[in-house]
Amino acid sequence: MSPARKVNARQADKPARAAKPATPEPEFRSGIVSLLGRPNVGKSTLVNSIVRSRVAITSPRPQTTRGRIFAIRTTPEHQIVFADTPGFHRATDVFGTAMVGVAKEESRGADVILYTVDVSEPPHQEDEDIVKFLGKHKLEAPVILVANKIDKVAPDVVNANLEQFKALFPFTSVFPVSAAIGSGLQQLENGIAEHLQPGPMLFPPDMITDQDPRIQAAEIVREKALMLTRQEVPHAIAVEIEEYREGKTPETWYMRGIIYVERESQKPIVVGKGGERLKKIGTLARQDLQASLGKKVFLELWVKVKEDWRQRRDVLRSWGFRV
Numbered sequence: 031m032s033p034a035r036k037v038n039a040r041q042a043d044k045p046a047r048a049a050k051p052a053t054p055e056p057e058f059r060s061g062i063v064s065l066l067g068r069p070n071v072g073k074s075t076l077v078n079s080i081v082r083s084r085v086a087i088t089s090p091r092p093q094t095t096r097g098r099i100f101a102i103r104t105t106p107e108h109q110i111v112f113a114d115t116p117g118f119h120r121a122t123d124v125f126g127t128a129m130v131g132v133a134k135e136e137s138r139g140a141d142v143i144l145y146t147v148d149v150s151e152p153p154h155q156e157d158e159d160i161v162k163f164l165g166k167h168k169l170e171a172p173v174i175l176v177a178n179k180i181d182k183v184a185p186d187v188v189n190a191n192l193e194q195f196k197a198l199f200p201f202t203s204v205f206p207v208s209a210a211i212g213s214g215l216q217q218l219e220n221g222i223a224e225h226l227q228p229g230p231m232l233f234p235p236d237m238i239t240d241q242d243p244r245i246q247a248a249e250i251v252r253e254k255a256l257m258l259t260r261q262e263v264p265h266a267i268a269v270e271i272e273e274y275r276e277g278k279t280p281e282t283w284y285m286r287g288i289i290y291v292e293r294e295s296q297k298p299i300v301v302g303k304g305g306e307r308l309k310k311i312g313t314l315a316r317q318d319l320q321a322s323l324g325k326k327v328f329l330e331l332w333v334k335v336k337e338d339w340r341q342r343r344d345v346l347r348s349w350g351f352r353v
């Protein structure tokens with residue numbers, strides 16, 4: 031600071047009467063931001079990184095996210111409610127069609143749309159489907175292009191692919207990021223905040239997700255089952271937590287979960303030799319559940335067959351899917 035601008039302490043303590051009129055406090059802003067994108071581009075990883083919590087499960091398997099999940103980021107200036115959705119893919123069954131429906135529905139009510147892509151690869155066919163959808167419905171919300179996974183390939187590959195994505199749609203703005211290593215996320219958050227309208231908080235400031243704890247527990251079990259199975263099996267897995275209650279003491283929690291598969295032949299795959307795989311799924315899930323609940327967790331897991339559940343509206347409805 032230059033000597034001329036120094037103020038002594040007494041002067042500084044004076045009321046700000048003589049100072050220029052105070053600028054009004056910027057208004058609090060809030061809004062719903064919906065994530066669109068192909069499966070596996072990193073939508074859930076992105077949202078988890080921004081809200082600094084593992085709200086949505088993630089995995090290298092496509093279609094890990096199966097319902098709309100709100101992940102809420104609150105700062106003194108704004109509250110951003112992210113609607114993480116299943117990916118936009120070419121659906122071939124009742125379940126897949128419902129998943130794409132979730133993504134479409136969420137984007138209609140959003141204040142901002144985050145179109146997330148994996149910029150380590152050029153656009154896929156599904157990207158063209160999404161762009162068509164955006165064009166057809168003339169959504170009023172601004173569409174921001176989030177070019178994720180910039181850590182995965184060399185910068186010139188990122189740039190070449192990015193140009194192709196940019197050519198698909200008149201995006202409001204573009205943010206290259208890496209959700210996995212956390213780069214570019216603050217700029218993205220600021221970029222989103224610019225498009226939020228002044229408004230009150232939509233959720234209490236300490237709330238990070240609207241997801242029911244029992245569903246969240248089922249999702250954690252499913253994440254581990256996805257991690258430990260291959261090929262068609264991950265797609266055939268659904269998890270329901272049938273019992274979810276305090277254990278014998280207040281420091282403990284008891285859960286009984288069912289891992290559903292579609293065919294009898296998939297059951298031994300999930301169970302593993304001598305029950306090894308099921309045990310591993312349980313151990314990994316229990317570790318996560320204990321960390322998030324802060325209690326000792328007793329988790330009992332069973333594997334059952336629900337023939338062709340992805341094709342059956344009655345079953346899907348009984349699990350809470352809107353089909």
Ligand SMILES: Nc1nc2c(ncn2[C@@H]2O[C@H](COP(=O)(O)OP(=O)(O)O)[C@@H](O)[C@H]2O)c(=O)[nH]1
Nearest residue numbers: 070071072073074075088089090179208209210
């Ligand atoms: N290298 C890299 N991998 C990422 C990044 N973001 C997500 N992934 C991985 O991509 C896979 C799919 O992520 P997920 O968030 O489940 O994708 P979603 O289906 O779009 O929700 C997971 O294995 C993530 O770890 C990233 O920025 N860089």
Ligand SMILES: [Mg+2]
Nearest residue numbers: 073074094095
């Ligand atoms: Mg996801």
